[in-house]
Amino acid sequence: MDAATLRDRLVGPYAAVDVVASTGSTNADLRAAAGLGAPDRTALIAEEQVSGLGRRGRGWTSPTGGLYLSVLFRPVGVPPARVPWLTLLAGVALVRTAADVGVRATLKWPNDLLIGGAKAAGVLAETTPDHAVVLGIGLNVAELPDDVRPGAGGLAPTSLADHAPEPPDRTALxxxxxxxxxxxxxxxxxxxxxxxxxxxxxxxxxxxxGRPVRVELAGAAPLLGTAHDLADDGTLVVRDEKGSDHPVSAGDVVHLRVR
Known part of the structure; x- marks a missing residue:
């Protein structure tokens, strides 16, 4: 990636934009930077992550040729109950970006970008002790190596290169x-x-x-039902077979086949 172009185009909207060849985790780096007083809207991009993390402590595979970045936000004035929307907001940004390169993508609540039913990107938001939020995004850009494993629920991986009419340029992305x-x-x-x-x-x-789902909940039996609605705070509302609604603020959602 062209670090000079990235800084030229993005510094202003962002306080800082750094590019590193390799790191353990861009989220971990910005969590540490937050404790040292890094300013609001600091961005970090890595060519490679060797210890990337997904939700619930899972590893995130970061093969060469992807786009791995994190942004430190200090959302002063936003009530804590609304802060989880940053994850969903990032999903919308991913959908728009995919559309820019001719790819129709959808979102799997709360944080996965799907193309053709396979996962192309994930989002992970983490809060810091001083109430900042580090928002990490991992986007598969180039074709993936054969050893990339399916994600939670057996979700197959994919990349923008598998679907875009032209090979995507990572700097432009x-x-x-x-x-x-x-x-x-x-x-x-x-x-x-x-x-x-x-x-x-x-x-x-x-x-x-609108589709049948199974929600894997920590320390509880899976919830089966239909993803009925999205509450104003970003919570997923699942309606079970008896017609009862269950708000889900965290959990692994598996899309089930429509019968």
């Missing part, structure tokens, strides 16, 4: 993705985290809504 993320986050923060237009755009692109 980084500029587009961080640009979309900035525009969405600025508006969301300006509305104190209550952005009806964002909710509707997420709903319109969420392939989870």
């Amino acid at each position: 980084a500029v587009a993705l961080l640009g979309q993320l900035h525009d969405l986050e600025v508006r969301w923060r300006g509305l104190a985290g209550d952005d009806p237009a964002l909710r509707e755009e997420y709903r319109a692109n969420c392939g989870t809504l």
